[in-house]
Amino acid sequence: VIDIRKLYAGSGKFTYDPGFMSTAACNSSITYIDGDKGELLYRGYPIEQLAVNADFMESCYLLLNGELPNAAQKAKFVDTVTKHTMVHEQMQFFFRGFRRDAHPMSVLVGTVGALASFYHDSLDINDPRHREVSAIRLIAKMPTLVAMTYKYSVGQPFVYPRNDLSYSANFMHMMFANPCEEYKVNDVLVRALDRILILHADHEQNASTSTVRLAGSSGANPFACIAAGIACLWGPAHGGANEAALNMLKEIGTVENIPAFIEQVKDKNSGVKLMGFGHRVYKNFDPRAKLMRETCYEVLQELGLQDDPLFKLAMELEKIALNDEYFVSRKLYPNVDFYSGIVQSALGIPVSLFTGIFAMARTIGWIAQWNEMIADPEQKIGRPRQLFVGSTTREVLPLDKR
Numbered sequence: 001v002i003d004i005r006k007l008y009a010g011s012g013k014f015t016y017d018p019g020f021m022s023t024a025a026c027n028s029s030i031t032y033i034d035g036d037k038g039e040l041l042y043r044g045y046p047i048e049q050l051a052v053n054a055d056f057m058e059s060c061y062l063l064l065n066g067e068l069p070n071a072a073q074k075a076k077f078v079d080t081v082t083k084h085t086m087v088h089e090q091m092q093f094f095f096r097g098f099r100r101d102a103h104p105m106s107v108l109v110g111t112v113g114a115l116a117s118f119y120h121d122s123l124d125i126n127d128p129r130h131r132e133v134s135a136i137r138l139i140a141k142m143p144t145l146v147a148m149t150y151k152y153s154v155g156q157p158f159v160y161p162r163n164d165l166s167y168s169a170n171f172m173h174m175m176f177a178n179p180c181e182e183y184k185v186n187d188v189l190v191r192a193l194d195r196i197l198i199l200h201a202d203h204e205q206n207a208s209t210s211t212v213r214l215a216g217s218s219g220a221n222p223f224a225c226i227a228a229g230i231a232c233l234w235g236p237a238h239g240g241a242n243e244a245a246l247n248m249l250k251e252i253g254t255v256e257n258i259p260a261f262i263e264q265v266k267d268k269n270s271g272v273k274l275m276g277f278g279h280r281v282y283k284n285f286d287p288r289a290k291l292m293r294e295t296c297y298e299v300l301q302e303l304g305l306q307d308d309p310l311f312k313l314a315m316e317l318e319k320i321a322l323n324d325e326y327f328v329s330r331k332l333y334p335n336v337d338f339y340s341g342i343v344q345s346a347l348g349i350p351v352s353l354f355t356g357i358f359a360m361a362r363t364i365g366w367i368a369q370w371n372e373m374i375a376d377p378e379q380k381i382g383r384p385r386q387l388f389v390g391s392t393t394r395e396v397l398p399l400d401k402r
């Protein structure tokens, strides 16, 4: 690792690195990825172990505080988060200003950004307690806002949080209960959602996290920074991939159509990609994809959908791609989104809300990274350089002379 700042200090030189392929913009002790080994660690703990031996609340505590909680610490943390699950009643009016068919991500960018105007008591970002309460508010309120987005889109009344339920069960309740019917908690489904949240909780300096850091580097309000992260996550090359992957499976339709689709993907002029495949960092299997495939199987089993045609299609597509020279030579493997769409669909979550669920999970990663950045004495405002390729100085002629 070369510290370019010291190497080039005062020389006027800088590096050109589109897409930050070779540039680290910060120090971080939160998440470690070894893309070649297919390894993902939160604060040193392998994702495979966290997915089995911890829940999402414990993972949140870990990402935020650096250590897994003991039982007493967990109980206190869960209690604090639970007390912040309600959103201000005025927030309803924000929702009512949107069209019912608005994309959930546009609603979330707006409503999460709007939280900034409600919490004037947590605005001193240099105070660690203020940062902590902002983090808790965000983790607690995201499920409420995501579920409100859904309820508004289908024209049902908003469902208030239930503080006797776990984080994930409460989300399912706010999504699927209505005045005529309670949500009956299904442990397998709740656990599957919890696993989705754990697997998506953080992924070091991906595009949306870098966006949150860049926005936050100016000292901006944390709720506004998270709204910026949500905007970035929306793109199909990032969080929108699970939605795109499921739509792709539906378009392919049947196993017989896979070879023709693969040929289309291999034709660079087609502009078609195999969604849910490939990753900037993982050049081996995405460890989250393995866990998600396992969860997918469990959920379909629980719901009696083992023969689900989309799941079978996904399995076959994966098999064919993993044996195809195009994908092998480019080290393109399934990423977490290849299977998460099928799981979410089975849970009853509409396709357009998939990226919203991702945002709900990633909020802890974003706010933990933001918190780490603000506390870092080396932190500076993010200000990339550019390689200017435009015109040199020229004269502005009056309108009648142009």
Ligand code: ACO
Pocket (backbone or CB within 6 Å): 236, 237, 238, 239, 241, 265, 272, 273, 274, 275, 276, 277, 278, 279, 280, 281, 330, 332, 335, 336, 337
């Ligand atoms: N289908 C077909 N070809 C692909 C795919 C794909 N999914 N992904 C990469 N390639 C090809 C590229 O065309 C390129 O080929 P070339 O060497 O002949 O030019 C080669 O593989 C290298 O790909 P890059 O685009 O350079 O890889 P990069 O690291 O920039 O992109 C990305 C990574 C954006 C994730 C890409 O693989 C992609 O678009 N995948 C599909 C979308 C997706 O699933 N995104 C989810 C990412 S995970 C997440 O956000 C949780």
